[in-house]
Amino acid sequence: MRLYGYFRSGTSHRVRIALNLKGLTYETVPVHLLKGEQRQESYLAVNPQGLVPTLEHDGTRIGQSLAIIEYLERIHPEPPLLPKDPAGQARVRALALICACDMHPLGNLRVLQYLKNVLGLDQEARDAWCRHWMATGFEALEARLAGEPETGRFCHGDAPTLADVCLVPQVVGAQRWGTDLGPYPTVRRIFDAGMALDAFVRAMPASQPDAA
Amino acid sequence: MRLYGYFRSGTSHRVRIALNLKGLTYETVPVHLLKGEQRQESYLAVNPQGLVPTLEHDGTRIGQSLAIIEYLERIHPEPPLLPKDPAGQARVRALALICACDMHPLGNLRVLQYLKNVLGLDQEARDAWCRHWMATGFEALEARLAGEPETGRFCHGDAPTLADVCLVPQVVGAQRWGTDLGPYPTVRRIFDAGMALDAFVRAMPASQPDAA
Missing domain, CATH: 1.20.1050.10 (Glutathione S-transferase Yfyf (Class Pi); Chain A, domain 2)
Known part of the structure; x- marks a missing residue:
């Protein structure tokens, strides 16, 4: 797994916590927001919205932190981040x-x-x-x-x-x-x-x- | 089911579409946002955040439109609003x-x-x-x-x-x-x-x- 994010971004922070709670290792790809790297062609090819984070996994690129975390919950259900009921x-x-x-x-x-x-x-x-x-x-x-x-x-x-x-x-x-x-x-x-x-x-x- | 909402609220609108797509009938309880009814004691007792919509079902009150729609998806899976993969x-x-x-x-x-x-x-x-x-x-x-x-x-x-x-x-x-x-x-x-x-x-x- 590869996580495009920024250290200070709250949405990247959410995904890091979820990955850690599930015991998943990942590669960090920093996207420096204050330098505008999120609007460079190379990152827009990864995430057309130009926002962090993006998770790359198994040929899929997922934007939006909550969509990423729900995806992790689905493919790695343990430990669960949602109750059963x-x-x-x-x-x-x-x-x-x-x-x-x-x-x-x-x-x-x-x-x-x-x-x-x-x-x-x-x-x-x-x-x-x-x-x-x-x-x-x-x-x-x-x-x-x-x-x-x-x-x-x-x-x-x-x-x-x-x-x-x-x-x-x-x-x-x-x-x-x-x-x-x-x-x-x-x-x-x-x-x-x-x-x-x-x-x-x-x-x-x-x-x-x-x-x- | 009972939906507290406002006709012009985009988040209430989302829930109405989801309920309709799933063929669920519900009672509408209007909360007039421009009159400030969302900040009255009676509504804050329903939703402490003072925002619409709120869904009441089976003794549970749920706020936040996406949480409501995921709940509907869980208790009434057909027709699905999420793909299987x-x-x-x-x-x-x-x-x-x-x-x-x-x-x-x-x-x-x-x-x-x-x-x-x-x-x-x-x-x-x-x-x-x-x-x-x-x-x-x-x-x-x-x-x-x-x-x-x-x-x-x-x-x-x-x-x-x-x-x-x-x-x-x-x-x-x-x-x-x-x-x-x-x-x-x-x-x-x-x-x-x-x-x-x-x-x-x-x-x-x-x-x-x-x-x-």
């Missing part, structure tokens, strides 16, 4: 999608570049934008995680699932923008539970070969 | 996620309200924002759909899948913002293929009981 699967996917649809897309690089280059927002206004959407998302996650009986040591029970795979990179991103995580004790507790596992530690941005 | 599933999910992560979140109501109320953007600048992200997403979709052999009458083969369930509402939204769909002939062709089916026609915003 339909309601549990729906809960885990919904928690993951809060990160993937309602938080991450609003704080990613191309959006921040638009805010800066087209709308002329200064650093302070851009940070406030990010913190607003992170806070809104973490409030939703905290309300569910603190209030629902399915929450355990991790988002759903006592083993990591797709929800934790998305939550941990989201916390890492939020820390970079100076989001106050004080109001989200359950989110912080689950983040710490992840970081107690080698699979999460090895996936951290600073541990990647392309880290600055 | 892992690579095909990954392709369909990736196409759906281009809409769900890279397009829709940037044009939804709460983001437009932030652009207006916090950043002070006028209608023209807000429309330009929407059109920019829609164009970026449709370019990616068109490149894949026009260039990949798996594309058929629909996004993946000749029957509708999760990818079409997401693409059609995205086109409807883009039309509302005046996005020029001329450069995306494959997207338009697939939209038309969807609109030739009763399941898609009945799911359109204007056909809902809460349509203005």
Whole structure:
């Protein structure tokens, strides 16, 4: 397996955690987003959307982190990242999608570049934008995680699932923008539970070969 | 089944199409987003995130449209909205996620309200924002759909899948913002293929009981 990604990309980070949890080894192909390598012909031939990550496996190239992780779940079912029961699967996917649809897309690089280059927002206004959407998302996650009986040591029970795979990179991103995580004790507790596992530690941005 | 949603919400629209394609009947519970009903106590008790849609079924409440549709796929597998092979599933999910992560979140109501109320953007600048992200997403979709052999009458083969369930509402939204769909002939062709089916026609915003 070959993973095209960027050390600081939250979506690449999700896939690294999933690969590690499943005990899969892979080759890292760095795509330097700040240098614009994602828009070069060579990478557009791999991923026409010009976004990371892309997983290459068995002649197939897959974009979109959640599609990659569902693919890994299908071809390497153990250890599972989704519960067996339909309601549990729906809960885990919904928690993951809060990160993937309602938080991450609003704080990613191309959006921040638009805010800066087209709308002329200064650093302070851009940070406030990010913190607003992170806070809104973490409030939703905290309300569910603190209030629902399915929450355990991790988002759903006592083993990591797709929800934790998305939550941990989201916390890492939020820390970079100076989001106050004080109001989200359950989110912080689950983040710490992840970081107690080698699979999460090895996936951290600073541990990647392309880290600055 | 009971679907809390809003006639004009693209994510509610996705779920309506999926329910119709699977031949499932459901009760509509309108949540009027422009009146702020999604932030009222009564709805927050249903969905703590204060977003639509929510599906109620068999004592379970599920938020996040893609989690709902995967749940429907699991409990009512026929007709399938995902291919059987892992690579095909990954392709369909990736196409759906281009809409769900890279397009829709940037044009939804709460983001437009932030652009207006916090950043002070006028209608023209807000429309330009929407059109920019829609164009970026449709370019990616068109490149894949026009260039990949798996594309058929629909996004993946000749029957509708999760990818079409997401693409059609995205086109409807883009039309509302005046996005020029001329450069995306494959997207338009697939939209038309969807609109030739009763399941898609009945799911359109204007056909809902809460349509203005």
